[in-house]
Amino acid sequence: MTTPRRTSRDIRSESRLDVLHAxxxxxxxxxxxxxRVTGLSPSTVATVVGELITEGIVAETxxxxxxxxxxxxxLTMNAARGRVVGIDxxxxxxxxxxxxxxLHQVASVEEPRDxxxxxxxxxxxxxxxxxxxxxxxxxxxxxxxxxxxxxxPGLVRGTSGTSVVVPHWTWHxxxxxxxxxxxxxxxxxxxxxxxxxxAELWLGRGRYCSSMVTINLGTGVGAGIVLEGxxxxxxxxxxxxxxxxxxxxxxxxxxCGRHGCVEAYVGAPGIQQTLREIQPAHPLADLAMQRDVIExxxxxxxxxxxxxxxxxxxxxxxYYLGSALADLVAVINPEVVTLTGWxxxxxxxxxxxxxxxxxxxxxxxxxxxxxxxxxxxVRGNMVATGVAAIALERFLTDVGLLTTRIxxxx
Amino acid sequence: MTTPRRTSRDIRSESRLDVLHAxxxxxxxxxxxxxRVTGLSPSTVATVVGELITEGIVAETxxxxxxxxxxxxxLTMNAARGRVVGIDxxxxxxxxxxxxxxLHQVASVEEPRDxxxxxxxxxxxxxxxxxxxxxxxxxxxxxxxxxxxxxxPGLVRGTSGTSVVVPHWTWHxxxxxxxxxxxxxxxxxxxxxxxxxxAELWLGRGRYCSSMVTINLGTGVGAGIVLEGxxxxxxxxxxxxxxxxxxxxxxxxxxCGRHGCVEAYVGAPGIQQTLREIQPAHPLADLAMQRDVIExxxxxxxxxxxxxxxxxxxxxxxYYLGSALADLVAVINPEVVTLTGWxxxxxxxxxxxxxxxxxxxxxxxxxxxxxxxxxxxVRGNMVATGVAAIALERFLTDVGLLTTRIxxxx
Ligand SMILES: [Zn+2]
Ligand SMILES: [Zn+2]
Numbered sequence: 082m083t084t085p086r087r088t089s090r091d092i093r094s095e096s097r098l099d100v101l102h103a104x105x106x107x108x109x110x111x112x113x114x115x116x117r118v119t120g121l122s123p124s125t126v127a128t129v130v131g132e133l134i135t136e137g138i139v140a141e142t143x144x145x146x147x148x149x150x151x152x153x154x155x156l157t158m159n160a161a162r163g164r165v166v167g168i169d170x171x172x173x174x175x176x177x178x179x180x181x182x183x184l185h186q187v188a189s190v191e192e193p194r195d196x197x198x199x200x201x202x203x204x205x206x207x208x209x210x211x212x213x214x215x216x217x218x219x220x221x222x223x224x225x226x227x228x229x230x231x232x233x234p235g236l237v238r239g240t241s242g243t244s245v246v247v248p249h250w251t252w253h254x255x256x257x258x259x260x261x262x263x264x265x266x267x268x269x270x271x272x273x274x275x276x277x278x279x280a281e282l283w284l285g286r287g288r289y290c291s292s293m294v295t296i297n298l299g300t301g302v303g304a305g306i307v308l309e310g311x312x313x314x315x316x317x318x319x320x321x322x323x324x325x326x327x328x329x330x331x332x333x334x335x336x337c338g339r340h341g342c343v344e345a346y347v348g349a350p351g352i353q354q355t356l357r358e359i360q361p362a363h364p365l366a367d368l369a370m371q372r373d374v375i376e377x378x379x380x381x382x383x384x385x386x387x388x389x390x391x392x393x394x395x396x397x398x399x400y401y402l403g404s405a406l407a408d409l410v411a412v413i414n415p416e417v418v419t420l421t422g423w424x425x426x427x428x429x430x431x432x433x434x435x436x437x438x439x440x441x442x443x444x445x446x447x448x449x450x451x452x453x454x455x456x457x458x459v460r461g462n463m464v465a466t467g468v469a470a471i472a473l474e475r476f477l478t479d480v481g482l483l484t485t486r487i488x489x490x491x
Numbered sequence: 492m493t494t495p496r497r498t499s500r501d502i503r504s505e506s507r508l509d510v511l512h513a514x515x516x517x518x519x520x521x522x523x524x525x526x527r528v529t530g531l532s533p534s535t536v537a538t539v540v541g542e543l544i545t546e547g548i549v550a551e552t553x554x555x556x557x558x559x560x561x562x563x564x565x566l567t568m569n570a571a572r573g574r575v576v577g578i579d580x581x582x583x584x585x586x587x588x589x590x591x592x593x594l595h596q597v598a599s600v601e602e603p604r605d606x607x608x609x610x611x612x613x614x615x616x617x618x619x620x621x622x623x624x625x626x627x628x629x630x631x632x633x634x635x636x637x638x639x640x641x642x643x644p645g646l647v648r649g650t651s652g653t654s655v656v657v658p659h660w661t662w663h664x665x666x667x668x669x670x671x672x673x674x675x676x677x678x679x680x681x682x683x684x685x686x687x688x689x690a691e692l693w694l695g696r697g698r699y700c701s702s703m704v705t706i707n708l709g710t711g712v713g714a715g716i717v718l719e720g721x722x723x724x725x726x727x728x729x730x731x732x733x734x735x736x737x738x739x740x741x742x743x744x745x746x747c748g749r750h751g752c753v754e755a756y757v758g759a760p761g762i763q764q765t766l767r768e769i770q771p772a773h774p775l776a777d778l779a780m781q782r783d784v785i786e787x788x789x790x791x792x793x794x795x796x797x798x799x800x801x802x803x804x805x806x807x808x809x810y811y812l813g814s815a816l817a818d819l820v821a822v823i824n825p826e827v828v829t830l831t832g833w834x835x836x837x838x839x840x841x842x843x844x845x846x847x848x849x850x851x852x853x854x855x856x857x858x859x860x861x862x863x864x865x866x867x868x869v870r871g872n873m874v875a876t877g878v879a880a881i882a883l884e885r886f887l888t889d890v891g892l893l894t895t896r897i898x899x900x901x
Contacts, residue, residue, distance in 0.1 A: 092502060236856045292726055304822070308718070315824020316702055319858040326818035330739045330811070339817075339853055401740070407749075408736035412714070412822060414725020443749055446646045448729040 093129075094484040095310065096121055097477070100129045102283055104139055105184060109157050130156065136480055137162045138182070158183035163227040165476070166215060166266075167469030168208060169273075169462065170233050172196040172300075177211035178465035179219040182227065182473065184284070188219035189462065201256040209263040227476040228267040230468030231260075232276045234301075236319045237488045245270060245489070261491040269475045270489040273297065273464055274321045275312050278305020280467030281419055282312070285459040290416040294409055295457065296323075298402075298424035300371055302344040306413060318488045324348065328405050346401040349375055349424055355397050360390035372423065379427040399432045403439025410444040410452055421457040429456040503539075504894040505720065506531055510539045511887070512693055514549055515594060519567050540566060546890055547572045548592070568593035573637040575886070576625060576676075577879030578618060579683075579872065580643050582606040582710075587621035588875035589629040592637065592883065594694070598629035599872065611666040619673040637886040638677040640878030641670075642686045644711075646729045647898045655680060655899070671901035679885045680899040683707065683874055684731045685722050688715020690877030691829055692722070695869040700826040704819055705867065706733075708812075708834035710781055712754040716823060728898045734758065738815050756811040759785055759834055765807050770800035782833065789837040809842045813849025820854040820862055831867040839866040 099119045104110055107118075116126045133139035140159040143152045162182035169176040173196050179188040192211050194204075208231060216223065237245050245252040252260075261268055271279075274297060281287045281295045287307050295305040302324035306313040313320045324344035325337050332341030333354065345351045349371040356378070357366040368374045381388035382395055406418060418440075420429050433456065441449045459466070475490055477483045509529045514520055517528075526536045543549035550569040553562045572592035579586040583606050589598040602621050604614075618641060626633065647655050655662040662670075671678055681689075684707060691697045691705040697717050705715040712734035716723040723730045734754035735747050742751030743764065755761045759781040766788070767776040778784045791798035792805055816828060830839050843866065851859045869876070885900055887893045 236858070306822070308723070313718070313823075315858070316826040317824060317858055317861060319856055320822065320824035322821040322824075322855040322858070325855040326821045327738060327814060328740050329737075330742070330814055332740070337855060339855075404737060404740055408818070409822065411732040411736045412716070412730065412819065413723075414727060414730040414732075416726040445732040445735040445747060445749075446729055448646070448725075448727055448732070451727060 094482070096125055097129050097132065097482050098474075099310070100126060100133065101138070101477070102288055104133075104156050105158055106284060106288055109155055111153060111155060115156070132482065136477075136482060138477070138482070160185060163476075164219070164221050164225045165227055165469045165473050166212060166229045167462070167465035167467070167472065168211060168229065168231045169464040169468070170194075170204070170208060170231060172234060175207045175211045176462060176465055177215040178462050178469065179215045179221065180466070180469045184466065184469060184473070186461070186466075187221075188215050189465075190214045190218060201252060201259065205256075205260055205263050208260070212264060223266060226266050228269070228472035229264055230276075230470075230472035230475075231264075231268065231270050232273050232464045232468040233270055234273055236317075236322075237270055237272050257489065257491060264491075267472075267475060267479065268491040269468070269471050269487050270491065271468055271471055271487070272318070274303040274305045275314065275318075275488075276305075276464050276467035276471065277421055278307055278312050278321075278467070279470050280459050280463045281305065281421070281457060282307050282310065283470045284466065285457055286417050286419050286453075286455065292413070292415040293417040293419065294413060294415045295419050295421055296406070296425075297422040298347060298349075298420060298429075299422040300349050302348045304409060306415070308413075314488065323405070323409055326405075326408065328401060343401075343405040347398060347405065347424075351401075352378070352394065352398050352424070352428075355401075356390060356394040359393050359397070363390050365391070375424050375427045379431065382428070382431045395428065395431050396435055398428075399435035400439055402432060403436040404443055406436065406440045406454070407443035407445075407449065410440065410449050414448055415452065417453045417455065419455050419457040421459065421463060425456055426460075504892070506535055507539050507542065507887070507892050508884075509720070510536060510543065511548070512698055514543075514566050515568055516694060516698055519565055521563060521565060525566070542892065546887075546892060548887065548892070570595065573886075574629065574631050574635045575637055575879045575882050576622060576639045577872070577875035577877070577882065578621060578639065578641045579874040579878070580604075580614070580618060580641060582644060585617045585621045586872060586875055587625035588872050588879065589625045589631065590876070590879045594876060594880060594883070596871065596876075597631075598625050599875075600624045600628060611662060611669065615666075615670055615673050618670070622674060633676060636676050638679070638882035639674055640686075640880075640882030640885075641674075641678065641680050642683050642874045642878040643680055644683060646727075646732075647680055647682050667899065667901060674901075677882070677885060677889065678901040679878070679881050679897050680901065681878055681881055681897070682728065684713040684715045685724065685728075685898075686715075686874050686877035686881065687831055688717055688722050688731075688877070689880050690869050690873045691715065691831070691867060692717050692720065693880045694876065695867055696827050696829050696863075696865065702823070702825040703827045703829065704823060704825045705829045705831055706816070706835075707832040708757060708759075708830060708839075709832040710759050712758045714819060716825070718823075724898065733815070733819055736815075736818065738811060753811075753815040757808055757815065757834075761811075762788070762804065762808050762834070762838075765811075766800060766804040769803050769807070773800050775801075785834055785837045789841065792838070792841045805838065805841050806845055808838075809845035810849055812842060813846040814853055816846065816850045816864070817853035817855075817859065820850065820859050824858055825862065827863045827865065829865050829867040831869065831873060835866055836870075 103115045103118045116123050142155045160181040160183040165180045167178050176191040278295045293307040304321045304323040325342045327341050328343045329341035333345040335342035335345040378391050381391040437454045513525045513528045526533050552565045570591040570593040575590045577588050586601040688705045703717040714731045714733040735752045737751050738753045739751035743755040745752035745755040763784050788801050791801040847864045
C-alpha cells in the first residue's frame with residue numbers, strides 16, 4: 082500500500098546528461114558554451130566535464146585560437162570510446178545501425194521480415210542476424226560494443242523487464258532471456274514512441290524546451306511525452322498511447338479493437354479511409370501499400386488543383402489531427418509539439434498550416450497560442466538513433482555516471 | 492531559443508516536503524515511522540525533522556512508552572505556528588476557511604455571489620469581505636496569518652503572475668495588484684484543478700503513489716495530474732484540462748465553445764442532457780438547479796427499479812466517463828485515478844462499477860488492469876484545503892525550506 086515516491090532521479094545525474102547532450106549536439110564546443118547552453122554553473126560544468134573526460138566519454142583538444150591569446154580547450158564526444166548499435170524491429174523489416182560513441186552512423190543493414198511470422202524464434206533470428214551483419218559491415222568486434230538497443234513495436238512492461246506486449250505477440254521472461262543470450266551484449270529494449278522521443282530529446286527540439294510531445298505518424302500513431310528533460314513512461318511504461326485515445330466515441334473501428342481512436346483517422350490506413358469516404362472510386366482508394374498511397378497523395382498535393390479529392394482528404398486529416406492534438410495540449414500543455422514518422426516526411430508540410438489553425442482554435446483557453454507545432458528536424462533512422470541513445474545511456478549508468486529508469490535492461 | 496531546462500526542483504526540498512506530508516497525514520508520528528513511510532534514509536529524516544523543528548513547523552514531544560524502555564520522541568505539526576486561509580471563489584459563492592498550521596479547520600464562512608456580476612471590484616470585495624469575516628470568526632489577527640491561498644475558477648497563466656483567465660473575466664497585473672493590496676498578506680492564486688490535486692496529494696491517495704490523476708466532476712469537469720509527487724502544471728499552467736478534450740468529434744456543444752468535449756457529457760448539465768435524450772418528458776429533464784437534478788438522480792438510483800430512465804442515464808454516463816478516463820490512462824498511464832467533486836459525492840458509488848469496467852476494456856493494451864479507480868477520501872472543503880496547503884507551501888518557500896513552482900504568488 083505504501084509506495085514511497087522517491088525516484089532515482091538525482092541532480093548530479095541530470096547535470097551529466099545535460100552536459101553530454103550539449104557536447105553531443107554541438108559536435109565541438111567549449112566549457113563556456115556548455116555553461117551557457119545548459120544553464121548550469123561554471124563549476125558544475127567543470128566538474129562534470131572532468132568526470133566525462135576521465136571515463137573517456139568526452140575528449141578534450143587544447144589549441145590556440147588566432148595568433149595571440151590563451152589556448153582554448155575544445156570538447157568533443159570521444160567517438161573512439163566504443164560502438165553502440167540501435168535495432169529497429171518493425172512489422173516488415175529489421176534495421177540495425179552501428180554508431181560510434183558520438184552517435185554518428187558507421188554502418189547500417191536492413192533485412193526484410195515476414196510480418197506474418199511472429200514466433201519468438203524467428204524474430205530472434207532476425208534480430209541476431211541483423212546485429213551480426215552490421216558489426217561485420219562496420220568491421221567491428223563484439224568487444225568494441227558498449228551496448229545494444231532494440232526497439233520493439235509494442236508496450237514494454239515492467240521496470241525490471243517482465244514482458245513485451247506487441248499486438249500479436251507477448252514475450253515474457255523466457256523470450257527476453259533468450260534474446261539476451263542471442264545478443265550476448267549489454268542490452269535494453271524499449272518502445273518506438275519512447276525511442277523517437279529520446280531522439281528528439283537528445284538531437285532535436287527537446288534540447289531547447291522543458292516540455293515537448295513528439296507525434297509519430299505512420300501506420301500507427303502515438304506520442305512520446307517529455308517533461309523536464311525526461312520521457313514520461315507512466316506506471317506501466319505505456320504513457321503516450323494517444324493514438325488509441327478517442328477522437329470519435331463509437332467511431333471507426335481501430336486495429337486495437339477500440340472504436341474511434343485517433344489512429345483510425347490519422348494513421349496511414351485511416352487517411353486512406355478518409356479518401357475512400359470522399360471519393361470511393363479514387364485510384365488510390367484501394368491501393369494495397371500504405372506508403373504508396375501516402376506518397377502518391379503528397380505528389381498530388383504538390384500540384385494544387387490537380388486532385389481535389391486528395392486535397393479534401395488532407396484538409397480533413399488536418400481537421401482530425403488538429404482536434405486530436407488539441408486534446409493533448411489540453412491535458413499536457415507542452416511548449417512544443419513535433420511531428421515525425423514517414424507520413425510526416427511525405428505529407429507534413431501539406432498538413433501543417435490547417436492542423437495548426439485547428440489546434441489553436443480547439444485548445445482550451447489560449448493554451449495553444451504559444452505552442453510550437455513543427456516538423457521534427459531529426460531525420461535518418463530516428464528509431465535506431467533513439468534506441469542507440471538509450472543504450473548509450475545504459476552504458477553511462479553502468480559506469481556510474483547516470484541514474485536512470487530504463488524499462489528493460491538485460 | 493535556448494531555454495535551459497533546469498528546474499528549481501531539488502532533492503532537499505523534496506525530502507522536506509515528503510517529511511512534512513508524512514507528519515501532516517499521520518497527525519502524530521515518529522522519526523522511524525516517517526523513515527518507513529517516505530523511503531528516505533534515517534539520517535535524511537533526522538536532518539529534515541531538525542530543520543522543520545527549528546522553523547517551528549513541526550513540534551516534538553518526548554515521552555516514555557510503557558513502564559520501561561527509552562523515551563520516544565513524538566512528532567506532530569506545530570499547529571500553533573500560525574494560521575492559513577484558503578478561499579474558494581466559485582461562480583455562486585465565496586467560501587473562506589481558516590486553518591491552523593496543521594491544516595485543521597478553525598473557522599469557515601460562505602458568502603453568496605451574484606454569478607452575473609463579474610467586475611473585478613465586486614469580486615475583490617467578495618474575497619476581502621470573506622477573509623475579514625473568517626478572521627473575525629476565528630478570533631485571529633492578520634499578524635497570525637502565514638499566508639492566504641485563493642482558488643479562482645479559471646486558468647492562472649504565467650509563473651510570475653501575468654494573468655488569470657476565467658471564462659467571463661480576464662484579470663491582468665492591474666487586478667492582481669489590487670487583489671494583493673486588498674488582502675495585504677502573502678498570497679497565492681491557483682486554479683481549482685491544481686488545488687484539488689494538491690489536497691489529494693497532501694491528504695489523500697497522492698501520498699501512496701508516484702502518479703495519480705484526480706478527476707473533478709461537478710458543473711465543470713477537469714483533471715489534476717500528479718507525477719512523482721508534483722502537480723503537472725504545463726507550459727502555461729493549463730495542464731489537466733481534460734474536461735475540454737474530445738469525447739465525440741463534432742458532438743454536443745460545450746460551454747467552452749468547442750464541440751464534443753468530455754464536460755458536455757459528464758459535467759452535471761451534460762448528465763441532465765443525457766437524461767433528456769433518454770426520456771424527454773422526465774420530471775428531472777428540465778429542472779433548473781443542477782445540484783437538485785444530480786441529488787434526485789442519486790436518490791432514485793438508490794432504489795433499483797424505481798426509475799429506469801435514471802438508471803439508463805447513469806449507465807450511459809459511466810460509459811462516457813469510462814471511455815474518457817481510458818484516454819487519460821492511455822496518455823498519462825497513472826497508478827491511481829480518484830474521483831471528486833459534488834457529482835461524485837452524489838453519484839460516485841453508482842457510477843463506479845460500470846465506469847471501471849469500461850475503463851479496463853477501453854484502455855490500450857492492459858494499461859488499465861492495474862489502475863486503481865476510486866472515490867477520493869478527502870472530504871470537506873477540498874478546494875479551500877488544497878489552496879491553503881499551497882499557501883502553506885509558499886510560506887515554507889519564503890522561510891527557505893522549499894523550492895517550488897507556484898504559479899502566482901503576490
Ligand atoms: Zn485504437
Ligand atoms: Zn469544452
